[in-house]
Amino acid sequence: MSFSNLNQAVNRALSSILIFFMGAMVVTVVWQVFTRFVTNDPSVFTDELSRYLLIWIGILGGAYTYAVKRHLALELLMPHLSFTKQQVLCIFINLLIVAFSSITFVYGGSAYVLNTLEHQQVSPGLSIAGHQLLIGYVYAVVPIAGLLINYYGVLDISDSFVKILTAKKGSK
Template sequence: MWLMVFAVVWQVFTRFVINSPSVFTDELSRYLMMWVGILGGAYVYALKRHLAIEILSEKVNPRQQLVLNIVISGFVILFSAIVLLYGGVHVVTTTLEYNQVSPSLSLFGNNIPMGYIYMVAPISGAFIVMCAIADILNAITALKNK
């Protein structure tokens, strides 16, 4: 996050103070924002702080809440597996296969392949799937103990 803040501050400084805008900071801050947002969503899901509509879960008993959590976690796994894992892996492999590179970001003189930048989708998708599986297992254990 600090790197993103530094990139934006540097961009503003070079654009308005030096009158010679930096070439890479705009793109760097955009890609960092993508990583922070997508990984942040996975992290917040793991903490059980993600956006939730609790109208139904407030009206059912604790046992039914556990069953509802299993169903919701199943939908989360389905979405994450299809969109983030499958779609993310497809985007990463396609961009790496076609050698799509970042136009202005380079590392040691070599442009960075966009597949590495898009790698955030399958990484966060895998993390969300693992957390949802853990939620299902915890709910099943709690159901057996009741």
């Protein structure tokens, strides 16, 4: 399997997960509104479930937008640089993103997840078959998204290197 096929598979899986979570969130919010206003007996778990789904959608969605290059970017310098310098700037920017993601999302997020799991912090409204949902599992999206961002950043860095090498071969 080539990197392109792997990247497409990861993108497809991530977008499918996001679509599923959005659908699940819509269903839980509709159910919450129905039980609150029609039956006057609001569902207990749907409020927290939709909140946690929104957290996962927001954080994983950030990783996905970075993957498909639809994230917010200031490209004031890019048009004024040569092709090689543009690629060097892309490498530098992606190195900064990977470093930030590694420190905050992967390292910090993992430490926070482990801390909440160690202290058995539970979600008050979500219980499945008598078992409380540990909040650490909700926060696990942070290091997962960090790993995805790092994956996409490394791919972008390698792509920029390939473009530089290809441009140098073509100019000879």
